[in-house]
Amino acid sequence: MPTVGIEDLADGDFLLDVREDDEWQAGHAAGALHIPLSEFVARYGELAEAAPQDARVHVLCRVGGRSAQVTMYLVQQGVDAVNVDGGMQEWAAAGRPVVDDKGAPGHVL
Template sequence: MPTVGVGDLKDGDFLLDVREDDEWRAGHAAGALHIPLSEFVARYGELAEAAPQDGRIHVLCRVGGRSAQVTMYLVQQGVDAVNVDGGMQEWAAAGRPVVDEKGEPGNVV
């Protein structure tokens, strides 16, 4: 399983958040693309349109389980994807900004 730590992420890295809508609304990484795991296969085209053609996709969930599933799916499709170890909990613990759906400070739930 390709994995990367939150500390290894750089500004501008493409982030895909696969948590459910209520988790996203409470708090997420600014600029991340949101496609819930439960809708991922049906909405895969949105990722293909938004992701950089020659860049890596960094997949996030709350702690890393759901994002690991999506990462493995993407790798099987030939996509350069990595699971972000510790997910949004590690993101927040590292002091990275978390915003709600209005762009205000958010929380990881």
């Protein structure tokens, strides 16, 4: 499965967060698209609308398990997708900004 580390992400990379609503509201990467794993197949069209054409999709969850499932699904659909190793826990540990659903500083559940 294609995987990247937090250190490989650049500002402006397209991020897809597949955690559940309560996790998202507590803290997420600013600018990420949120589609929970539990709703992903039904809401797949939102990804096509939001992602820049030919952009790599960097998939995040809390630690990497749920995002791995979505990454595999996307790759099977022909999407250039990679799983972000360590997920939001590594994102926060690396000092990357985490915001809540109101844009204030957040935390990872």
